[in-house]
Amino acid sequence: MSPASAFAAPVRRAVRPFGRGVAALATVTAVVFAAGCAPQPEPGAAKSPGAPSGSCEQGKLATETKGKLTVGTDKPAYAPWFKDDKPSSGQGYESAVAYAVAAKLGFKKEDVVWQTVAFNNAFAPGEKKFDLDLNQISISDQRKKAVDFSSGYYDVRxxxxxxxxxxxxxxxxxxxxxxxxxxxxxxxxxxxxxxxxxxxxxxxxxxxxxxxxxxxxxxxxxxxxxxxxxxxxxxxxxxxxxxxxxxxxADTLGKAEQFGAVLDKGSALTPCVTGAVDALRKDGTLAKLEKQWLADAVDAPVLK
CATH class of the missing domain: 3.40.190.10 (Periplasmic binding protein-like II)
Structure with missing residues (x-):
């Protein structure tokens, strides 16, 4: 569904119910991210070899639909990642992150199109019909054989x-x-x-x-x-x-775990989305959204 910092950070507790009866993953401070994650490059800095200069600029992105950003997630879209099973609302952590990434890439909210993608299908081999998918999918070497990932937008336990x-x-x-x-x-x-x-x-x-x-x-x-x-x-x-x-x-299979946006294997958008996520982490946006949508620090024991 990576820095090891998530596992030194305070444990986090989910936000109160959103008006319907999920995480992940309600308040952590921006210090958690600041202390736990090294500053990342600005958008567009981490480009793949051979990527044309300025390819991450607004209007130059090769998206599924010209002028639109297609984002996939599963249905139902669970809280606290999405509110009331409505990805397009901008409410819930992953919905908010999707729109923040879109804004970094130059897309307005009305230019973001949501597509239903089953969890396992998102990282299965084969060409994708979405530009990126956010669905609590952990970055792993095995999954990277079939798809690309952005840098991590959430540190997981x-x-x-x-x-x-x-x-x-x-x-x-x-x-x-x-x-x-x-x-x-x-x-x-x-x-x-x-x-x-x-x-x-x-x-x-x-x-x-x-x-x-x-x-x-x-x-x-x-x-x-x-x-x-x-x-x-x-x-x-x-x-x-x-x-x-x-x-x-304390960790997952001996290493830190992060959720990342899934992209088509070899997608020209991968360095652009990674740059956007890195910028959101660096400017404190991810910490702010986590504080808003996810967790209060609580004392949950570590199983060893």
Missing amino acids: QTVVALKNSKAARAKSVADLKDVKLGAQVGTTSLDVINEVIRPTEKPAVYQKNDFAKAALKNGQVDGIVVDLPTAFYITGAEVPEAAVIGQF
């Missing part, structure tokens, strides 16, 4: 959410989770954490969407599910109040 009366709720370490029934969405780093970090004795339940995982948790079909931190706090605060955040993992 994976967590375990469990029913308060389940044996998973008593876990204090990774070892304590080995004998519990866990679940996660297919194709996610959350599932990778179960299989490669926890390594439970019982095969995990795998779900096509997080909605199904949450339903299984609520119905007691699994003891716990693994999701990113903001999603975890939103689930427990607004959707499954009988569950709690049991703990978080």
Whole structure:
């Protein structure tokens, strides 16, 4: 779904419900990003070899539709990344980031077109019909074989959410989770954490969407599910109040994890989008949007 700074930063808690019953990922300070991430180059500075000069300037971008920026995400579009399942509203962290990136590239809000793209399809091999996709997709070497990624726009921690009366709720370490029934969405780093970090004795339940995982948790079909931190706090605060955040993992498979915008493999837009994301991090916009939409610092224990 990278700087290791996310894992030295304070733990973050999801924003209060948006008026409907997710993270990830509600308040962190701009210091988190300032201390955790080195300054990045200005937009257009990180261009691929051979990219024509000025190719990131307004009106010179080779987008799917001339004069428009097509952004993909899944449906439903979960909170707190999107509000009320409406990506075009500009509300929710990823929706706001999409419009901030678009503005850096010279697009007005009305020039951004949203397209429904299933989570797994976003980073599957093959030509894309979107310019970029934002859907809590972690940057990984395996996925980079099929698609391009921008630099990271969010630093991620994976967590375990469990029913308060389940044996998973008593876990204090990774070892304590080995004998519990866990679940996660297919194709996610959350599932990778179960299989490669926890390594439970019982095969995990795998779900096509997080909605199904949450339903299984609520119905007691699994003891716990693994999701990113903001999603975890939103689930427990607004959707499954009988569950709690049991703990978080210090890292994912031994390295820092970040969400990045997905682009077509070899896309001419990749250096432009990366430059925009880097500029948003440097000027404090990402920190401001995270503070607005994602998390209050809370003390969630680290599972070791």
